[in-house]
Amino acid sequence: MQNFGGNVLFLDRSDINTDEIIPARYLTEVSKEALKPHLLEDLNLEGFDPKVDIEEKQVIVTRSNFGCGSSREHAPWALELNGIHIVIAESFARIFRQNMYNCGMLAIDLPRNFVDRLFDEFSAFDTEIYADVEKSVLKVRGGGREAEIPFSISEFDRALVAAGGWVEYADSHY
Amino acid sequence: MAKTVAEKIFDAHRVDNPAGDMYVLGLDAVFCHEITTPVAINDLVRRGKDRVFDPSKIKAVIDHVSPAKDSKTAMQGKIMREWARRHNIEDFFDIGRNGVCHALFPEQGFVRPGYTIIMGDSHTCTHGAFGAFAAGVGTTDLEVGILKGVCAFRYPRSLKIEVTGGLPAGVYAKDLILSVIGRLGVNGATDRVIEFCGPAVDEMNMESRMTLCNMAVEAGATSGICYPDMTTVDYLWPFIKDDFDAPEAALAHYRKFLPDADAQYDDIVQIDAAGLSPQVTYGYRPDNVSPVSQMEGTPVDQVYIGSCTNGRLEDLRVAASVLSGHRISDSVRAIVSPATPEVYRGALDEGIIHTFMDAGFCVANPTCGACLGMSCGVIAEGEVCASTTNRNFYGRMGKGGTVHLMSPATAAATAIAGHITDSTLYEK
Numbered sequence: 001m002q003n004f005g006g007n008v009l010f011l012d013r014s015d016i017n018t019d020e021i022i023p024a025r026y027l028t029e030v031s032k033e034a035l036k037p038h039l040l041e042d043l044n045l046e047g048f049d050p051k052v053d054i055e056e057k058q059v060i061v062t063r064s065n066f067g068c069g070s071s072r073e074h075a076p077w078a079l080e081l082n083g084i085h086i087v088i089a090e091s092f093a094r095i096f097r098q099n100m101y102n103c104g105m106l107a108i109d110l111p112r113n114f115v116d117r118l119f120d121e122f123s124a125f126d127t128e129i130y131a132d133v134e135k136s137v138l139k140v141r142g143g144g145r146e147a148e149i150p151f152s153i154s155e156f157d158r159a160l161v162a163a164g165g166w167v168e169y170a171d172s173h174y
Numbered sequence: 175m176a177k178t179v180a181e182k183i184f185d186a187h188r189v190d191n192p193a194g195d196m197y198v199l200g201l202d203a204v205f206c207h208e209i210t211t212p213v214a215i216n217d218l219v220r221r222g223k224d225r226v227f228d229p230s231k232i233k234a235v236i237d238h239v240s241p242a243k244d245s246k247t248a249m250q251g252k253i254m255r256e257w258a259r260r261h262n263i264e265d266f267f268d269i270g271r272n273g274v275c276h277a278l279f280p281e282q283g284f285v286r287p288g289y290t291i292i293m294g295d296s297h298t299c300t301h302g303a304f305g306a307f308a309a310g311v312g313t314t315d316l317e318v319g320i321l322k323g324v325c326a327f328r329y330p331r332s333l334k335i336e337v338t339g340g341l342p343a344g345v346y347a348k349d350l351i352l353s354v355i356g357r358l359g360v361n362g363a364t365d366r367v368i369e370f371c372g373p374a375v376d377e378m379n380m381e382s383r384m385t386l387c388n389m390a391v392e393a394g395a396t397s398g399i400c401y402p403d404m405t406t407v408d409y410l411w412p413f414i415k416d417d418f419d420a421p422e423a424a425l426a427h428y429r430k431f432l433p434d435a436d437a438q439y440d441d442i443v444q445i446d447a448a449g450l451s452p453q454v455t456y457g458y459r460p461d462n463v464s465p466v467s468q469m470e471g472t473p474v475d476q477v478y479i480g481s482c483t484n485g486r487l488e489d490l491r492v493a494a495s496v497l498s499g500h501r502i503s504d505s506v507r508a509i510v511s512p513a514t515p516e517v518y519r520g521a522l523d524e525g526i527i528h529t530f531m532d533a534g535f536c537v538a539n540p541t542c543g544a545c546l547g548m549s550c551g552v553i554a555e556g557e558v559c560a561s562t563t564n565r566n567f568y569g570r571m572g573k574g575g576t577v578h579l580m581s582p583a584t585a586a587a588t589a590i591a592g593h594i595t596d597s598t599l600y601e602k
């Protein structure tokens with residue numbers, strides 16, 4: 001099973017919706033590649049500059065209800081095209097969460113105190129997080145500190161990540 | 175064990191239970207539109223799996239940007255058209271017959287109580303108005319739906335919203351659902367199904383029930399559901415009359431999808447409709463809801479009446495009754511888009527289109543268009559739109575623009591006044 005991770009982009013806001021992740025005006029694209037430069041272009045968050053802040057990031061840490069709004073899978077694709085394969089949040093909108101696992105990526109929900117801790121202790125520094133899917137643990141490193149945070153992933157989601165996504169899984173099972 | 179509506183539908187459609195509370199359901203219908211389907215089609219082709227599980231259970235429409243506005247949207251239409259043709263999908267609605275998916279598909283009789291339906295569109299929950307489990311999904315789920323006729327969901331938990339009392343004059347299903355979202359919050363029903371019930375819902379026609387269920391997702395819900403009753407059967411009767419001897423027999427059949435008396439809910443919310451007033455959103459979240467009276471006087475640049483939330487004939491009727499004998503303010507521009515050709519025709523026959531035109535509205539064709547800021551009424555940076563749609567996210571109707579969600583009555587009154595105002599001012 002793959003291990004994912006890398007540099008962290010902290011987005012300190014709840015309810016970031018899929019219109020903010022990838023605006024509707026790019027939904028006319030039928031090729032995924034075209035979405036790449038527009039990730040988080042309309043994000044309403046003070047001090048955030050998508051052109052600079054997304055660069056070289058592989059992990060997003062954010063608050064609650066990430067990915068709410070439209071069902072567009074363009075949102076996880078835009079993340080994937082920018083090399084971001086993990087989103088860690090207090091909670092996710094259902095469709096977004098399912099879309100992430102369907103694409104073989106990770107949407108990890110953590111209890112609030114863990115998310116608070118990530119923000120409090122690490123968001124001021126360059127931070128890296130790696131997810132060990134097998135052991136269900138996140139390894140966090142930044143600002144001279146290290147932490148290990150356990151997470152849970154359902155058996156089914158683990159099977160989807162292992163199969164490389166839902167299309168392959170469903171076509172071989174049903 | 176006592177069950178909710180969603181639990182009954184899940185148990186009746188279970189194909190597999192791969193792990194824990196994940197259920198793989200067999201699907202009765204897969205709905206498709208030209209924004210999310212072409213990517214799924216292209217991906218299926220790329221994987222060498224360009225097949226459909228059952229062409230008669232796939233319903234497809236070009237609705238979001240119609241007529242095509244540029245080469246890219248034209249290409250999306252072309253991919254849909256060619257795909258529908260090569261797989262013999264008969265229920266494909268191209269321009270001239272097309273309308274906003276969640277208004278068109280019920281009108282065509284594609285929904286039944288107890289059905290399982292998915293679509294690559296978050297407002298698929300609208301179809302729960304018929305007592306179906308209908309849920310929005312992403313492209314990959316849509317792909318698998320098209321290919322295998324199945325979709326995976328967590329076994330549902332439900333929330334019951336019981337509405338007693340009658341809606342006061344000038345207050346509509348839209349005001350009710352806005353106040354519900356304000357109360358639950360955008361995350362308040364995540365991973366749950368909302369059952370809407372009680373005397374006020376029983377009183378509603380199917381159009382109002384669709385408005386109610388349409389916005390369930392705005393509180394995070396997987397689906398909204400109303401209980402099938404005689405109103406449901408009467409609406410569906412032209413499509414089911416060959417299957418049953420009498421409407422009563424159909425109702426008896428559909429009753430098996432009513433919840434058991436002691437079914438378990440995460441929460442039961444009681445609302446007295448009589449205490450409601452017209453509602454409107456502010457800011458950029460659909461749970462930022464306030465009584466119209468507190469937003470009175472907020473200036474707007476554009477008024478938009480249409481969409482899968484409030485673009486049906488009943489909505490146009492209500493708006494026209496407010497507009498009749500008035501002209502819109504010089505300070506606004508106003509657009510109405512009847513949600514389907516049948517709605518358009520009905521509005522023509524009833525003289526409603528005349529009323530809109532006399533008031534100074536632009537009458538657009540059936541399409542999603544402005545609702546998601548793609549065509550037919552995109553607003554400029556810094557502009558404000560009073561709208562009967564369902565999302566007020568920042569930039570939803572055009573980059574840097576603001577949207578206030580409201581009922582068709584409030585939108586019509588706002589068009590006359592040029593600022594947000596209560597429709598009862600124009601009651602005759």
Ligand code: SF4
Pocket residue numbers: 238274275276295297481482483541542543545546563564
């Ligand atoms: S009218 Fe708006 S909300 Fe409804 S399906 Fe079209 S774009 Fe989506």
